[in-house]
């Protein structure tokens with residue numbers, strides 16, 4: 212019997228990721244595969260490193276995409292820096308901070324949890340108190356944009372505090388890179404990892420990371436990095452400068468074509484313009500969602516503007532609505548995680564998904580379920596043609 216090929220439905224992706232992939236990126240992914248040591252591919256790798264430096268706003272030499280999803284980027288940062296017995300402060304205000312603490316424990320290091328409520332930013336005072344109490348802490352880990360709750364933390368201030376106590380920071384910028392202001396060098400962040408499937412709108416499966424000199428010096432001194440695949444000393448032999456390149460693993464060639472194209476699109480738009488687009492379009496989405504009677508979990512000044520975590524209307528079956536949106540409108544939005552399950556939706560307007568036609572799709576589809584709370588003053592002046600945005 213003949214097997215059938217898989218043809219995915221055409222969806223609009225407005226959950227926590229992945230996001231809609233730009234047609235040019237899809238086209239790049241379909242280009243012919245070449246050898247990963249082909250000089251032309253080596254040139255592509257160098258270009259990707261340069262474009263990532265642009266996106267991260269850094270001059271860090273050690274800036275590259277790890278061959279694996281954001282979660283592998285997270286693990287790679289910890290496994291390269293944290294040694295058995297090290298004390299690590301983990302700021303926890305949602306799912307991803309919890310995951311960081313789990314990784315620290317698996318490395319037989321000691322996590323010290325600084326906890327904030329789900330839906331709030333990390334409190335710098337709590338971090339400072341924990342550092343005062345634990346003078347032997349070596350690292351502080353934090354999530355810039357906590358996708359599980361929609362909270363954006365002030366990683367610049369948190370890093371300043373960590374540095375006062377001679378700690379290095381490990382920062383999760385998976386959801387912020389490309390969509391929210393992130394200045395790796397200016398904010399003096401030591402180690403940062405991200406992902407490709409949120410505001411970069413490339414397919415999932417790659418994790419851009421960047422390490423500053425202080426972090427690199429630490430890694431070079433390490434003799435006992437327990438992961439072979441993620442050991443940056445070895446990865447550098449592969450991603451290092453041009454001719455010296457030696458085989459480490461086979462890079463995901465076509466995925467890197469895709470990442471390259473998504474970074475070209477970002478650079479051509481301009482990073483600051485991309486941040487502005489995310490802010491402007493999300494403020495339109497916010498007006499509509501509020502007019503539908505939906506309430507935001509996170510106070511505005513602590514919010515990831517492109518991750519709208521909003522309450523499910525009273526008495527509605529949120530899972531049923533989400534499945535109706537998916538099956539009848541081809542629209543994907545996210546449900547709540549952990550304590551937010553069943554009570555909140557997560558509506559991402561990120562990367563290539565962040566465009567006016569997607570907002571209109573949400574208004575059209577979700578409006579059907581939110582009629583009770585509708586503010587009758589809500590008029591379609593928000594439905595601007597995309598050319599005006």
Ligand SMILES: *Cc1c(COP(=O)(O)O)cnc(C)c1O
Nearest residue numbers: 280281282307356358385386406
């Ligand atoms: C999505 C996400 C991750 C994990 O990325 P994957 O590509 O799913 O492994 C980590 N941290 C944050 C904040 C995220 O939003």
